[in-house]
Amino acid sequence: MKRSIAILITLVFMGGLFSGDFNKQIWRQLSGSAFVDNVSYPVLQRICDEAGGRLVGSKQNEKAMDILIEELKKLGLDAKRESFNMPGWVRGDDEIKLLEPTERTLRCAALGYVNQTPPFTAPLVNGHSGQKEILDSIDVHGKIVLIPPEKPKKGKQPLRSEVIRYAAANGAKAVLFVNNKIGGLMRAGTFSFQGEPAPIPGFSITYEEGQWLKRLLETGKMPRLKITTRSYCTPITTANIVATIPGKVKDKIVLGAHFDSWDFGQGGIDNGNGSAILLEVARLIHQIHPQNHFTLEFVWFNGEELGLWGSKKYMEKHGNEPIAAMVNMDMTGRPTGFNAMGFDDFLPFFETLAENLQGYNLTVGAISRSWTNSDHMPFMMQGIPTFTLTAHLDKDQGRFYHSFGDTFDKVRSDYLSQAAGVISIMVVELANRPQLPFQKLDKEAVTRMLKKFNLDEILKRQKEWSFE
Structure with missing residues (x-):
């Protein structure tokens, strides 16, 4: 019965619409398992209900790390903490x-x-x-x-x-x-x-x-x-969570999502959605397509809400390693397309991919529009190609941004499944196409790209501009 459901789902979402040299059988397996075997929804429920709001440095944040590592190990993934120091902050009874x-x-x-x-x-x-x-x-x-x-x-x-x-x-x-x-x-x-x-x-x-x-x-x-x-400021030691699927080469694609949140609600959407989807993508690839050309590194970043600390510290430690690309998942909802994030050489790939996933109703298709203030930014600033989905959130999912109402009851399991299916397909294709233009942009090219999207102004105002 379960297999029949999986076949039905893949027929609906794949629609038989494949072309080029895409691996059709793997697509079907990834898409079907994303719906039938999805574990991200119950894991996110554990994180939201047993840990709660996950302000970096808090006991709730530590509890969430324990849950994530426990669940990743259940899936056979060797997850570890990667510690770093950062300026912390504790909310008091103001x-x-x-x-x-x-x-x-x-x-x-x-x-x-x-x-x-x-x-x-x-x-x-x-x-x-x-x-x-x-x-x-x-x-x-x-x-x-x-x-x-x-x-x-x-x-x-x-x-x-x-x-x-x-x-x-x-x-x-x-x-x-x-x-x-x-x-x-x-x-x-x-x-x-x-x-x-x-x-x-x-x-x-x-x-x-x-x-x-x-x-x-x-x-x-x-x-x-x-x-x-x-409330008060204090130095803290915290950690990212990292799990790696080795590839044929050491060059790696980093898949990231921040798992910390603000402390009012439960961080169900921001960024429970993204961190749960990342876990599901890791499961899908580990179980269905673990052999890839590129190494895949899954990173649950910490301290994003206080200033992208986890991704900044990751790049301080790993920035000299061969990172081919970065895929970010932040408040990811029902997928509507792909965003090449200003790395326009990848647009033909994403356009073709979107055309061949019509069962997912990717109405946006492929765009290339860069933006700031999420964990892709430290990678993008170093010229590393960064990608994400364009996605839809329901009204109540976006309305409670950074507030008490960002709770698990807003999470939709079907959105998690759809996003995990699309991202896992995208990543498997990226991870096995070394001929794609994975070249790192130099400083001048990054500067031009950021200015093209008028991001230099906001970065200067935030004191994050380091190019001139």
Whole structure:
């Protein structure tokens, strides 16, 4: 019966649409097993329910590592921890209390790398969009700055880290960022990609309470608040998880996904989805097609949410090794196509692959559009070809990004199966085509690519630009 179901699934998703020299039989086996034998959903349930939110350095993060290694070893994969040091951050019992014109404790979430400060009381002021020229023009000295979710009338929207620096330079005491999503949600995030402590506390607060504070200011009620910051920065030792399937050559393709998450919810979608799909792809290839030309290295990166620390540290350790390509899985949903991420020489390969996987309804086909702030970035910055899927997430899967609602109940097992099937097929094809243009780009070519997609500006603003 199980075999019959597998055959039916492969007929539906393969549709008989194969051409070229693709390995049709292997495709069918990978696709069928991704649905019938998939283990990623129950493993992700264990990680979400038994460990929970996985902020790097926390007990929950350590528990998740134990579960992942245990489950990978059950599959016959020799998984190991690869330790590294990084600037850590611990969330404390932070408090924001409205004292005037009435009393209330507000819901708040400190940004990563906000450091412990003595309690203080200060008046509130509207910082509008938080642009430098605005904060320079109003009196924020000794005050708490409220940043509503409004777009600038002109110019660019500043990053939260930029707003905090602008406010601190003008003598502000703290910054409150009002979430743009309704429903009592706060949005976690990091102040810095380099790990330095924020100069003043920065918090996310709910849309509803933020709008209330804004109305009080607009009606001249002059709110006063008391802030107690107990979160703190501290050096930590943590680890990535690495499992390797040796190939005929030492040149390797790295497949990666971060398994850490913010601590509010359970990290079901960000990045439970990606880390579970990576586990399933490892299972599929290990069990069905373990003999490949390239070595395949599966890496569950840690510390992504605080600044891509796991992938940065991986590249510090392994960057001089022969890495042919990197495939990233971050918040991966139902596949709609392939993204060559600016490495345009691979577009013909992905276009042909997409055409031959029409049963998966890959409506986007193949594109080449680079972006930042996920674990492919340290590889891309070194000129290593990086790829990912284009994918669809349901409304509720994306709505709770970095908030309490990112829980296991949002995860869809069919999306995990579809993504694992497509990625395993893609990886087997990549891993056995040494004739593909796996050449590493030089620094000048990387610079041109990043500028082509206007990524130099955001990288400079994040202090991540190292090319000029």
